[in-house]
Amino acid sequence: MFANPMILFIQVMNSLSLAMNLFIIAAGLTLIFGVLRIVNFAHGAFYMVGAYVALSILRVTGDSNLGFLLGVLGAGALMGAMAFVVERGLLSRLYDKEHMLQLLFTFALVLVIKDLVKMIWGSGQYSIGAPPFLRGAVNLGISPYPKYALFLCVMGPIIAVAIWFFMERTRWGRILRAAREDRVMLNALGTDVKLVYSGVFVTGAALAAMGGALAAPRSAVDPGMDSLVIIDAFIIVIIGGLGSLLGSFVGALILGFLTVMGSIYLKEWVIVASYVMMVVILLVRPWGLFGKADEERH
Amino acid sequence: MTYRKAMKSCALALGTAVLATAAMAQDGPIKVGVILPMSGGGAYVGEGIYAGVDLAVKQVNEAGGVLGRPLQVLLRDEQLRPDVSTAAMRELITLEGVQHFIGPATSATSLANSQIAREEKVVNISPSAKTEALTAGDNLHDYIFQLAPTTDVDGVRTVEVLRGMGTESICFTGFDYAYTHDWFAAIRANMGDITEAGEFLVPMNATDFSATITQLLSSDCDTIVGTQYGGSFIAFVKQATPFGLFESKKVLWGSNTGDHAVAAALGAELPGGLWASAADVWYYEGEDSHAAYQQALAAHQGRKETDMWPITGYNAVKFLTAAIEAAGTTEPTAVAAALDGLTIQTPLGEITIDPETNRANSPEFYGRFEPQEGSDVARMTDLRLVR
Structure with a gap:
């Protein structure tokens, strides 16, 4: 492969495209953990709902660029609204409870959402096409490359920069960071922490749903799509560091390259490579590559 | 009632219940x-x-x-x-x-x-x-x-179809699991002068096939034989189409991808010319019992x-x-x-x-997907029921 620059280039692009697709999904997971300190097992289910909602919107609007845009935004909006109801009505009652209860709650949410999806959309498989302007390939000089995969390569950094800007350069971002560090103090200072938590959960869920809608043109929309992606998302946030946006970005890049290049060089061993890498990183830095150790937090 | 009588009554009631249940x-x-x-x-x-x-x-x-x-x-x-x-x-x-x-x-x-x-x-x-x-x-x-039909039977049937397609060399791809290995082995055992240009497997339940697609494109084969199934086959098609894989190679797919559900899910995205197999197709018109x-x-x-x-x-x-x-x-x-x-x-x-062997001699359809006039869903044409 290294002897052929064109193939090397395509495989690097493939790695980047997969990595950015994964980052978009993992970003919401790390955001929710970073502020709420909840490991959200339902994140994959939110991703699945996003793909199904986009499918329904596209059935109404027809196959068009605008329809696809509405599908992605609609998936985020609807999932966000659902997440608000879930967070205010149920999850918020568990913030002061032990972690096991929170884990069980998000796991129960997975089961409920899966059954709801089956009731609404059935158990069949569906497909969403790429929007017309992103179909086919574009010539990048060295080789043609699929436009939609390239689009994902661009969307990942855009979303990363947008979240970073929001977190680091806006007043709301400062409040979120404060909530992450000491929510009792923040509450005492007069900030509505409940609203902050709701906003974070809604944003994380919306990101997952938009990730599902954006991933759909490269995959099938079916009732099993959540269980495949949630494993990758957890690997990314664990190796990157729970709650670290930069960590998730780097973790997604590592997993993307490992998956694509590993399938060429590691063959059947690629299936364990990501887990081995996660174990090694956790042994050396239990808090992940860009996470903070507990003693660093205080 | 004495203790002994009570025990007898219980035993009788139990016996009656057991007999009634039986x-x-x-x-x-x-x-x-x-x-x-x-x-x-x-x-x-x-x-x-x-x-x-x-x-x-x-x-x-x-x-x-x-x-x-x-x-x-x-x-x-x-x-x-x-x-x-x-x-x-x-x-x-x-x-x-x-x-x-x-x-x-x-x-x-x-x-x-x-x-x-x-x-x-x-x-x-x-x-x-x-x-x-x-x-x-x-x-x-x-x-x-x-x-x-077991994979050894499928292997013989598949090679017949490959010869009809004019295949001279094959690249294999699919999930790394028993069905893939068995079916490919059966094809190899029967393919005679058809040569093999490479095998590119992916882990079970993989969702990204871009690396494999690139390898297939750069391989010296005229036909690709694959086994990803269901949603994974749909993902493979969607990821391979922009690379022009289906224009540059002939393709034959196992894993019952000739199922109408697969064609319906992909709609117009299903590439024409793809060969596949299925246990049944609703549009087969060969026998009254099927109708x-x-x-x-x-x-x-x-x-x-x-x-x-x-x-x-x-x-x-x-x-x-x-x-x-x-x-x-x-x-x-x-x-x-x-x-x-x-x-x-x-x-x-x-x-x-x-x-x-305790195996049935169930037949299977083989055919080539082509778009249908007036419908978004492709159907298998050149349909043959292989026994």
């Missing part, structure tokens, strides 16, 4: 355990097979049942997991007294459940598992029966364009009921003996279970 079991419905994936990514397969089971059971019961007794289906979700599948089978045997089983759906779960059928001496008809291992060597026993079956299935499911999986469950029930009739009893050992060498009339003609 009598009811003889006269009551014949329980059939149906274990299929009914949730997650495999649900479309399980629901399809179950639709065929349900239709056949309805027909049998409307015709007076078997040995004068109705069939009663007890359905369990195997979740594509051998541990869940075997637990469901044990539960049905222990708590429900089930002695006849249809399912599970996949090779992995079927292999696991077959061992329980051997231990518990209950009849197990596998409607859809294709792996040779299910009925080969030490795994073959008196109570397991395999209806789907009658499709009409009944369409009425049962409320749609004319049905999928391929129902016929596998339908035939499984037909084999089971024919064997019970032939045995004149529901006793599993007698029913299993009756299944050996049994021939039944199915929607696709006569099918026989080989008494030596």
Whole structure:
């Protein structure tokens, strides 16, 4: 492969495209953990709902660029609204409870959402096409490359920069960071922490749903799509560091390259490579590559 | 009442209850355990097979049942997991007294459940598992029966199709699991002067195929033979199309990708010219029995364009009921003996279970997908029913 620059280039692009697709999904997971300190097992289910909602919107609007845009935004909006109801009505009652209860709650949410999806959309498989302007390939000089995969390569950094800007350069971002560090103090200072938590959960869920809608043109929309992606998302946030946006970005890049290049060089061993890498990183830095150790937090 | 009298009364009541229960079991419905994936990514397969089971059971019961007794289906979700599948089978045997089983759906779960059928001496008809291992060597026993064409049979049939396509060299790709290895081995054993240009496997349940697609494009083969199935096949097509893979190579796909459900899911995205196989296609017009079956299935499911999986469950029930009739009893050992060498009339003609291998000679469709005028859903053309 290294002897052929064109193939090397395509495989690097493939790695980047997969990595950015994964980052978009993992970003919401790390955001929710970073502020709420909840490991959200339902994140994959939110991703699945996003793909199904986009499918329904596209059935109404027809196959068009605008329809696809509405599908992605609609998936985020609807999932966000659902997440608000879930967070205010149920999850918020568990913030002061032990972690096991929170884990069980998000796991129960997975089961409920899966059954709801089956009731609404059935158990069949569906497909969403790429929007017309992103179909086919574009010539990048060295080789043609699929436009939609390239689009994902661009969307990942855009979303990363947008979240970073929001977190680091806006007043709301400062409040979120404060909530992450000491929510009792923040509450005492007069900030509505409940609203902050709701906003974070809604944003994380919306990101997952938009990730599902954006991933759909490269995959099938079916009732099993959540269980495949949630494993990758957890690997990314664990190796990157729970709650670290930069960590998730780097973790997604590592997993993307490992998956694509590993399938060429590691063959059947690629299936364990990501887990081995996660174990090694956790042994050396239990808090992940860009996470903070507990003693660093205080 | 003395203590002794009370004990006698209790014993009498217990004995009466046991006898009454036994009598009811003889006269009551014949329980059939149906274990299929009914949730997650495999649900479309399980629901399809179950639709065929349900239709056949309805027909049998409307015709007076078997040995004068109705069939009663007890359905369990195997979740594509051998541990869940075997637990469901044990539960049905222990708590429900089930002695006849249809399912599970996949090779992995079927292999696991077959061992329980051997231990518990209950009849197990596998409607859809294709792996040779299910009925080969030490795994073959008196109570397991395999209806789907096995990979060695598929290998011979596939090479015939490849020769018709004018294939000179092959690249193999697919999930790294038993079906892939067995089918590819069977093709290699039969392909004669057709050469192999490479094998590019991906881990089970992988969702990104971009690296493999690039390898296939740069390989020196004129035909690609693949095995990703269901949603993974859909993902492969969507990722490979922008690379122009289907314009630059001929493609033949296993794993029942000729199923109408796959074509319907992909719609206009399904590349024309792709060769595939299927257990059934609703638009086949070859035999009256098939037309009658499709009409009944369409009425049962409320749609004319049905999928391929129902016929596998339908035939499984037909084999089971024919064997019970032939045995004149529901006793599993007698029913299993009756299944050996049994021939039944199915929607696709006569099918026989080989008494030596416990495998049925089920036919399969092969064809080439082409777009249809006035429809977004492609159909297989040049359709051939291979026996």
